[in-house]
Amino acid sequence: MSIENNNLDKVMRDFLTLKKIRRTGWQLRGIKECESIADHCFGVVFLTFYLAPLVKVKLNREKAVSIAIVHEIGETRVGDIPYVALKYFENKDAMETQAIEDVLSPLGNKVASESLELFREFEDGSTIEGRFVKAIDKLEMLVTAAEYEKAGFSGLKDFWDNKFTFKTFEEFPELASYADFLLKNRSKRIQGLL
């Protein structure tokens, strides 16, 4: 490998963090033993891989999957900042960008640059693939919220009331349709009809 073992070892340490840190949003709602960031990341990668070829909008699947792999790397350093805390982190975007660069630079500039560009597409929504992964990121969260609710957890209403979440689906009618399906099932479940 053109890279040294010491450098590879640094990257390992950072990626392992994603398995150790749990998603803050669930914890704040009382789901103490909730999923890790890596659990979520695999969900986004998995759904991107399987749904990209099925939606009508034309997508470069390889690029979309790459964005999905990259999109949370900044959290290895910055942590999973909860929604309510965003007002204190005005420069969250810059922080994550810097973090990605720091995490990946041991693999060489080319690798780091590629990932930074992919992250920018996700964050800025500048490409259809970036916007698709953003939508999948939200869909994966809703699917997980529904699963926690089926198991009995109940403080997750605001996940379903969030307009920004549903706005990301507008460009992808199939995702919007499935999110609507989840919403309706949730409604039935709450009324005891399911």
Added chain:
Amino acid sequence: MSIENNNLDKVMRDFLTLKKIRRTGWQLRGIKECESIADHCFGVVFLTFYLAPLVKVKLNREKAVSIAIVHEIGETRVGDIPYVALKYFENKDAMETQAIEDVLSPLGNKVASESLELFREFEDGSTIEGRFVKAIDKLEMLVTAAEYEKAGFSGLKDFWDNKFTFKTFEEFPELASYADFLLKNRSKRIQGLL
């Protein structure tokens, strides 16, 4: 989407299982709150994505990443069968193949076939990408074992003594070199030199 919400929902249920089930190997060695299968899957995807372009052997990165995404899907149905239990599961390969087909068929035959072929490359080692992901699968396990050992867990010796694990690296000198680096650091750590 050409597929129905009901079918998509079935796939979701299966993929969520990967977040819920913990890796049996760690549990049997007393690491009670160990990683999930999804945690491990993300690790394999992540390392495949970043290491594929860095090794000398020429690889189709897109295909390798796809194999990494697919390689544990069978466990959504079959569970994570521990090493010591393999003797009771003579037809493990057939079971996992059937499980992948069952999990993915709601997305259509084309999707299921593609994934089955990718799984075959992994299981049979019939392509360089299949063998690479097999090696990364083992490397990710060693990296995680080293992390647990650094944290204080100590019943993991047999992970390091396993010849089959190290055999997968032979075709990829960079992975072999890094596995050797891990092994040496482990040795120093045990002697209290690190």
Added chain:
Amino acid sequence: MSIENNNLDKVMRDFLTLKKIRRTGWQLRGIKECESIADHCFGVVFLTFYLAPLVKVKLNREKAVSIAIVHEIGETRVGDIPYVALKYFENKDAMETQAIEDVLSPLGNKVASESLELFREFEDGSTIEGRFVKAIDKLEMLVTAAEYEKAGFSGLKDFWDNKFTFKTFEEFPELASYADFLLKNRSKRIQGLL
């Protein structure tokens, strides 16, 4: 002891597994920190011991308790195979039989044979005691499901809708009556009347 320490030590290792592995059925329904297999085993032993003398059907309590102790030993090797996975394990019975033999053979053939016979009575329902423990095995599961539901978990409906579960009680009117009592209380609880 006629047996050697090394052999005894092997058996210990296997029995300890029952404390480490959690019951898959609860985990798949989102109860992450659910009971272990040993927790369940103690429940079955306890209920067998206390209910055997109270039911009208005449039972050999000693034999019933012995079956209760033995009935999950196979899982030390094979793991707790979830209901949905059974279709992939056509030879589950043979696997568990082989596993029990492997686990207990260090204690000598006589011990292993006795336990295999007890397991057969449980699995085949060939004796009244075997069928009683099968019924208690199900009752203990329902009692535990009710407890999880009281605590707030809610994805357990299919445990209560399972005809095979209730069929095991038919031979023991007292167990059937109590299962019915649990079912009615559950119904009231869901309607908010309890």
Added chain:
Amino acid sequence: MSIENNNLDKVMRDFLTLKKIRRTGWQLRGIKECESIADHCFGVVFLTFYLAPLVKVKLNREKAVSIAIVHEIGETRVGDIPYVALKYFENKDAMETQAIEDVLSPLGNKVASESLELFREFEDGSTIEGRFVKAIDKLEMLVTAAEYEKAGFSGLKDFWDNKFTFKTFEEFPELASYADFLLKNRSKRIQGLL
């Protein structure tokens, strides 16, 4: 059943407590996700069942197993009082006796009396079976301590230095021999020879 569902339900509630409460001794030594009381109970029942026929001392296996089943029932009400706290509980024996009576009385006086007598044999060591289960109770604890130590936990030295523990084995040479085997293996493990 001669007993009512309501009474049976009371007993269920108490026995379920044994699955919910973890063993205090491990928790105080930093093993946060340690075994439940029920886990330990199953261990004692299991080892009593399999070792009773193998030791030279003649034992009534049925009685010994019954004592093993009964011996921790008092903890459903009183909790698992740690060793260091014993000085504050001068009347622990009376408390547990009362608790057993309260737990089992819904099953009728005959059942409660039988269990109280079995508990007395355990607590007073008035029969060989009572003393055997006391020894197994300690052996199961050592086996579990060894398992935690193999996994990496390390604050358990005082379990091995406790003379009262080893004194219970004197009457049963096979148990003494195996406890010695555990002790020697522990010593090797600490020196890095195992």
Added chain:
Amino acid sequence: MSIENNNLDKVMRDFLTLKKIRRTGWQLRGIKECESIADHCFGVVFLTFYLAPLVKVKLNREKAVSIAIVHEIGETRVGDIPYVALKYFENKDAMETQAIEDVLSPLGNKVASESLELFREFEDGSTIEGRFVKAIDKLEMLVTAAEYEKAGFSGLKDFWDNKFTFKTFEEFPELASYADFLLKNRSKRIQGLL
């Protein structure tokens, strides 16, 4: 320091216990990964500190906070005795008093005496500050119960039906008013209006 490191070290060991032991009341209701005793203690200290200056009744805040810090120290030795177990612990008060003395005596008699007096005010309700902290102790429990119920846990009804809990608020109308507010919100939540 007038005290020796060895003595200080003893106190540390005891205080650390409060972080390790979970509150029994929640565990018995199926909240397996519930708060620690130290979690609760910080809640009582925090609420005492912020509410003492806001209630109309005149209070010595410093003294009230001190009582809050001291009030659970006995549990480092005695454990968290659940409500249902109180009948077995007739001398609980004497046990906790002795435990506090044992825990703090390494810091000198003056320190131990001061804390024992503060504990007496809490236990006997002999001062307004002692009664205030008793009320806060209950309020903190209700606030936590409400939080668990919002998260989905549901076996906590008896916490809200307990007259002794609400009786402690009578002397402090602001606490009574807020407890009433919690009770009303709970009622709305259960009816699905919140």
Added chain:
Amino acid sequence: MSIENNNLDKVMRDFLTLKKIRRTGWQLRGIKECESIADHCFGVVFLTFYLAPLVKVKLNREKAVSIAIVHEIGETRVGDIPYVALKYFENKDAMETQAIEDVLSPLGNKVASESLELFREFEDGSTIEGRFVKAIDKLEMLVTAAEYEKAGFSGLKDFWDNKFTFKTFEEFPELASYADFLLKNRSKRIQGLL
């Protein structure tokens, strides 16, 4: 109370967060089920209360305890930022200040101002009490690290090598002496002499 129930309720929600969020530093080193922020806060309050009267430096105990209660409130909103992440949070101090103000303003400006001043003394080290609590904050961390190490966790070396930690003790010889005592015991423990 001069404040409304709605406002009080907002403060409750924030303080409860401190029980839900675990300390990031331990998690990153593989202690998955580590203490909560509230656990740590109680430790700092407890040690401040008991050590303030015992050190030679003259301290206002009431003020020191108040600082201890206040010092982590900002984390209810901002989370527990790990050491390695500090480079990405240049304005951490301003963020926490704003967070404290937001958390406490429902209790009125007077309360918020008092706490902000106390936090400033802690953060700026402008008073002896502020510096004492900073030292106790570090000491509590070392005591907890030692406890985790005794339990078997082992990736905590950098906590002991941190010069900034030990620098806070210089002004308080008794704390420095005890920290040194911890360090020496740790050294013996690692050499197997303890």
